[in-house]
Amino acid sequence: MTRSYEAVYIFDSVLEExxxxxxxxxxxxxxxxxEGAEIALDHWGKRxxxxxxxxxxxxxxxxxxxDVEPTALPEYERALKLxxxxxxxxxxxxxxxxxxxxxxxKDGEDDE
Amino acid sequence: MARPSKxxxxxxxxxxxxxxxxxxxxxxxxxxxxxxxxxxxxGTCARHQRQLSTAVKRSRQVALLPYIKGFGx
Numbered sequence: 001m002t003r004s005y006e007a008v009y010i011f012d013s014v015l016e017e018x019x020x021x022x023x024x025x026x027x028x029x030x031x032x033x034x035e036g037a038e039i040a041l042d043h044w045g046k047r048x049x050x051x052x053x054x055x056x057x058x059x060x061x062x063x064x065x066x067d068v069e070p071t072a073l074p075e076y077e078r079a080l081k082l083x084x085x086x087x088x089x090x091x092x093x094x095x096x097x098x099x100x101x102x103x104x105x106k107d108g109e110d111d112e
Numbered sequence: 113m114a115r116p117s118k119x120x121x122x123x124x125x126x127x128x129x130x131x132x133x134x135x136x137x138x139x140x141x142x143x144x145x146x147x148x149x150x151x152x153x154x155g156t157c158a159r160h161q162r163q164l165s166t167a168v169k170r171s172r173q174v175a176l177l178p179y180i181k182g183f184g185x
Contacts, residue, residue: 008133011183029166049175050178051178053175063133088173089171090170090174092170097130097131097134098127098129098131099127099134100122100125100126100136101126101132
């Protein structure tokens with residue numbers, strides 16, 4: 001019985017895009033996907049962290065949403081912990097949270 | 113005489129489940145120091161206040177929100 005999860009990865013900002021995608025592919029290879037099911041990736045790119053993590057001020061954020069058997073998670077998490085290019089990760093059950101509609105009139109340009 | 117309580121701002125914005133990545137919405141319910149505003153001040157309903165506290169704690173963990181704002185690094 002697959003469950004839907006949401007993962008946030010923060011990569012070291014010295015890694016360039018190609019290294020990040022290569023690491024992501026290696027991680028997601030550990031997640032056996034049902035046929036046709038895709039892992040939704042959302043690259044936020046480099047952002048300044050709210051507080052320094054391991055003396056680093058910026059991180060490369062990637063958000064992934066996927067459905068997987070819970071039994072596949074321990075192996076996947078072990079790989080995440082072993083990778084030193086990944087400075088932090090968070091895996092939560094995907095409750096279908098939504099972002100609040102930004103009142104575009106109010107803040108005009110997007111300060112992302 | 114009890115002051116009429118404010119309506120829940122999150123219910124009004126139409127969000128049913130708060131997303132922890134939405135730091136623009138979350139910062140509206142934090143003090144300048146980055147602490148979570150109590151529901152009696154922000155007028156948030158109990159259901160959303162519970163979601164808000166877990167969302168803020170998660171976004172702090174992924175460094176979208178600071179634990180203490182304005183704390184010399």
